[in-house]
Amino acid sequence: MPELPEIEIVRRSLFKMINNAKIINVKVKNENLRYKISTSFSKNLIGEKILNIKRRSKYLILFLKKKLLLIHLGMSGKLFIVRDCDKKIFKTSFYYDQNILIKHNHIYFKLNNGFILIYNDVRRFGFLKLYNKKLDQIPFLKELGLEPFNKKFNLNYFKKYVANKKKNIKNILMDQKFVSGLGNIYVNEILYMSKIHPLRIGYNLKEKEIKILIYYIKKILKIAISKGGSSIRDFSNPKGKSGNFQEFFRVYGKEHKNCSRISCRGRIKRIFLSNRSSFYCEKCQK
DNA sequence: CGGGACTCCTGAGGGC
DNA sequence: TGCCCTCAGGAGTCCC
Numbered sequence: 001m002p003e004l005p006e007i008e009i010v011r012r013s014l015f016k017m018i019n020n021a022k023i024i025n026v027k028v029k030n031e032n033l034r035y036k037i038s039t040s041f042s043k044n045l046i047g048e049k050i051l052n053i054k055r056r057s058k059y060l061i062l063f064l065k066k067k068l069l070l071i072h073l074g075m076s077g078k079l080f081i082v083r084d085c086d087k088k089i090f091k092t093s094f095y096y097d098q099n100i101l102i103k104h105n106h107i108y109f110k111l112n113n114g115f116i117l118i119y120n121d122v123r124r125f126g127f128l129k130l131y132n133k134k135l136d137q138i139p140f141l142k143e144l145g146l147e148p149f150n151k152k153f154n155l156n157y158f159k160k161y162v163a164n165k166k167k168n169i170k171n172i173l174m175d176q177k178f179v180s181g182l183g184n185i186y187v188n189e190i191l192y193m194s195k196i197h198p199l200r201i202g203y204n205l206k207e208k209e210i211k212i213l214i215y216y217i218k219k220i221l222k223i224a225i226s227k228g229g230s231s232i233r234d235f236s237n238p239k240g241k242s243g244n245f246q247e248f249f250r251v252y253g254k255e256h257k258n259c260s261r262i263s264c265r266g267r268i269k270r271i272f273l274s275n276r277s278s279f280y281c282e283k284c285q286k
Numbered sequence: 287c288g289g290g291a292c293t294c295c296t297g298a299g300g301g302c
Numbered sequence: 303t304g305c306c307c308t309c310a311g312g313a314g315t316c317c318c
Binding site: 034074075076103104121122123124125165166167168171233272273274275 | 287288289290291292294295296297298
Binding site: 185 | 309310
């Protein structure tokens with residue numbers, strides 16, 4: 001599901017509602033996520049207070065007193081916050097919200113502020129891991145490239161990385177070791193806005209094009225965050241509110257439609273790169 | 287190195 | 303109605 005803007009929306013929502021809360025109970029309904037939840041997971045979390053909530057790339061990090069809880073939502077992971085008014089909620093891996101069946105609740109965190117935090121994940125590609133380490137010692141985070149909003153993510157960094165890369169630009173932008181937080185939707189949108197073809201080879205990019213790419217990477221992510229992220233299928237923040245950046249998509253999912261640029265009106269094509277859909281305008285993306 | 291195929295998993299949507 | 307197929311905001315591995 002989620003890329004940087006969606007994770008940032010989730011983080012802000014969590015921060016408002018559960019920062020400083022104490023975890024008073026944890027129930028694991030299904031330990032078979034991407035990585036198996038360890039048997040000591042609940043025991044190690046009960047009694048801990050949430051002291052801060054940060055985002056790095058597509059990861060959420062809950063800071064506890066001496067521990068860190070790392071959360072990755074994979075493709076379909078969600079965090080819900082519900083009022084702790086239904087005593088039955090801990091007994092099942094589903095519940096009804098306004099008569100809608102919510103399935104695939106895998107972990108419940110009962111908090112001392114009247115809320116329950118729920119980890120829900122249909123496809124179970126996401127994971128949660130508890131660490132006694134410091135942030136800079138966590139393997140998943142150590143390998144990540146720069147955040148797009150980091151000042152060091154600039155022309156020099158980009159040029160240097162791309163200089164002798166034979167990779168195409170789509171896969172370069174998708175590579176979390178280069179720039180972290182972009183995923184399939186936003187890379188499609190960024191390349192479209194930059195008028196750059198997804199198959200362009202890294203070392204062939206001109207300085208001017210790199211500048212444009214950097215500009216749109218930051219700009220599109222910022223706008224997406226301001227719109228509450230993208231809700232195609234069913235992304236929502238932990239309070240259940242959807243984002244609406246999907247209404248502003250210019251290419252993603254627009255195969256066979258005309259380019260939205262009035263001066264172009266070319267056709268939007270779809271190709272597959274590394275098994276992922278790539279949408280682009282065959283006329284204006286060079 | 288790079289890219290394609292395939293893996294994890296469930297469900298929505300289209301075609302017939 | 304149902305069945306079969308493809309595809310899905312991620313990311314890793316294996317193979318050529």
